[in-house]
Amino acid sequence: MPDVSDIAPDFTLLRDGGGEVTLSALRGSTVVLFFYPRDDTPGCTKESIGFSEQLQAFADAGAQVFGISRDSVAKHDKFVAKHGLTTPLLSDESSTVCEDYGVWVEKNMYGRKSMGIERSTFIIDPEGKIARVWRKVKVPGHVDEVLEAVRAL
Numbered sequence: 001m002p003d004v005s006d007i008a009p010d011f012t013l014l015r016d017g018g019g020e021v022t023l024s025a026l027r028g029s030t031v032v033l034f035f036y037p038r039d040d041t042p043g044c045t046k047e048s049i050g051f052s053e054q055l056q057a058f059a060d061a062g063a064q065v066f067g068i069s070r071d072s073v074a075k076h077d078k079f080v081a082k083h084g085l086t087t088p089l090l091s092d093e094s095s096t097v098c099e100d101y102g103v104w105v106e107k108n109m110y111g112r113k114s115m116g117i118e119r120s121t122f123i124i125d126p127e128g129k130i131a132r133v134w135r136k137v138k139v140p141g142h143v144d145e146v147l148e149a150v151r152a153l
Helices: 042-053 055-060 073-083 096-100 142-152
Strands: 012-015 020-022 030-035 063-069 089-091 104-109 112-117 120-124 130-134
Touching: 012 073, 030 042, 030 142, 042 055, 042 063, 042 073, 042 142, 055 063, 055 142, 073 089, 120 142, 130 142
Parallel strands: 030 063, 063 089
Antiparallel strands: 012 020, 012 089, 030 120, 104 112, 120 130
8 A cells, every 4th residue: 555755656547538647657747646436426526526626726736637446438438528527537447556556445334345446535746756645535625635735745
C-alpha cells in the first residue's frame, strides 16, 4: 500500500472517449487520482461532478485530475455523457491499479463481505512521488480539500 513520499505505482489505462493515460508520461505535472467504487451511484456521481466543476481550478493550480474505477470504458462514456463530466475517467477492469494503490479491499455491508474499491484520493507530485493520500473519503467537501492541498504544494 503506497504512502506519502513513495514513488507512485506507474500504469497505463484506457480512458473514456478513447485513448490511454500513462502515469509516468505525466511527470512534471501534479496529478490527482481519485479512486471511486462505481459509475452512476449517488456518491460517485457527486464526487465526479465535483471534480469536473473544479477541473479548471485544478488546471490553474498545475494539476491534472483523473478518476479511476473498475467500470469499462463504455460505462465511463455513458456516465460522462449522462452527467456532462469533464474529468477524464480511467478504466481498471482488471483491478491491477486498484491493487497497486491498496484501494481494492474487503468491504462489509449489512454483514455481507465483498471486495470493492475504497474511495481514496492521491496527489502525485511532479517528480512522481505521492504527496498526499486520503482513504475512506467522505464526498462532501472533499474536492475543495484536495484543491486546497494541490495549491499548497
